[in-house]
Amino acid sequence: xxxxxxxxxxxxxxxxxxxxxxxxxxxxxxxxxxxxxxxxxxxxxxxxxxxxxxxxxxxxxxxxxxxxxxxxxxxxxxxxxxxxxxxxxxxxxxxxxxxxxxxxxxxxxxxxxxxxxxxxxxxxxxxxxxxxxxxxxxxxxxxxxxxxxxxxxxxxxxxxxxxxxxxxxxxxxxxxxxxxxxxxxxxxxxxxxxxxxxxxxxxxxxxxxxxxxxxxxxxxxxxxxxxxxxxxxxxxxxxxxxxxxxxxxxxxxxxxxxxxxxxxxxxxxxxxxxxxxxxxxxxxxxxxxxxxxxxxxxxxxxxxxxxxxxxxx
Numbered sequence: 001x002x003x004x005x006x007x008x009x010x011x012x013x014x015x016x017x018x019x020x021x022x023x024x025x026x027x028x029x030x031x032x033x034x035x036x037x038x039x040x041x042x043x044x045x046x047x048x049x050x051x052x053x054x055x056x057x058x059x060x061x062x063x064x065x066x067x068x069x070x071x072x073x074x075x076x077x078x079x080x081x082x083x084x085x086x087x088x089x090x091x092x093x094x095x096x097x098x099x100x101x102x103x104x105x106x107x108x109x110x111x112x113x114x115x116x117x118x119x120x121x122x123x124x125x126x127x128x129x130x131x132x133x134x135x136x137x138x139x140x141x142x143x144x145x146x147x148x149x150x151x152x153x154x155x156x157x158x159x160x161x162x163x164x165x166x167x168x169x170x171x172x173x174x175x176x177x178x179x180x181x182x183x184x185x186x187x188x189x190x191x192x193x194x195x196x197x198x199x200x201x202x203x204x205x206x207x208x209x210x211x212x213x214x215x216x217x218x219x220x221x222x223x224x225x226x227x228x229x230x231x232x233x234x235x236x237x238x239x240x241x242x243x244x245x246x247x248x249x250x251x252x253x254x255x256x257x258x259x260x261x262x263x264x265x266x267x268x269x270x271x272x273x274x275x276x277x278x279x280x281x282x283x284x285x286x287x288x289x290x291x292x293x294x295x296x297x298x299x300x301x302x303x304x305x306x307x308x309x310x311x312x313x
Contacts, residue, residue, distance in 0.1 A: 014116035016040035024069030025078035048086035071212035101127025172219035174274035205255035220281035241281035
């Protein structure tokens with residue numbers, strides 16, 4: 001996949017394209033992109049997705065804080081895995097937001113990016129105030145020599161959307177989220193200095209400071225995870241919560257215990273891949289009770305990961 005932005009220009013060639021924010025690049029997005037690729041192959045043209053580095057609502061409302069399934073770099077990586085030819089990164093602006101759908105299609109899609117065939121997601125709208133629909137897009141396309149096609153909906157009874165996946169993660173249902181995403185949800189960050197309580201109770205943890213400000217953090221609790229660091233993968237147990245037993249106040253901690261790791265993680269980058277929710281966060285009567293629960297959690301996590309590996313082998 002070739003990335004097209006301010007620094008990387010597009011070859012002057014007609015395209016088959018679709019447009020959207022593509023947060024998470026989930027199975028619904030992938031089904032749409034597959035239709036773009038098929039149409040492009042049929043016509044002997046390159047395929048493209050047009051997306052935005054920053055959420056359009058963030059551009060229009062500076063105080064808007066989007067909850068995102070992936071940051072920009074991760075989104076580009078996910079889009080690259082679809083086999084699309086081009087990813088066009090369009091810098092959304094106030095001026096673009098004020099364009100009617102007709103003018104956006106004519107000035108941006110047709111003149112700037114030479115989109116000959118535009119495939120629209122079945123529920124997607126664009127243009128000023130999103131007031132036009134597919135019938136309008138098709139009519140505008142006919143006027144300017146752009147074929148506008150409506151994409152088929154993902155088959156099956158399963159509703160797939162970025163908002164639904166966010167809801168599932170907020171409920172801790174990382175397994176269901178993974179099915180809709182087509183991959184395990186993950187967070188990445190830098191290891192920072194924590195309270196160092198974990199090592200005193202026999203479970204040293206790495207405290208994660210997530211890179212992406214707006215990244216969706218799953219529900220509080222304990223999870224079975226894979227941990228990727230320095231090119232290696234470890235089994236692990238991750239905790240998200242306010243550490244109520246330790247009177248942590250309102251500070252939210254994200255801590256991971258890597259199994260079989262012996263070394264210094266401080267200031268390193270790592271990625272945790274969520275496999276399964278183990279239990280919710282809770283307050284225990286004392287440290288000894290907490291330690292006993294963590295021991296049971298680790299046994300559960302080991303069992304969960306062994307079962308996960310069996311199912312995937």
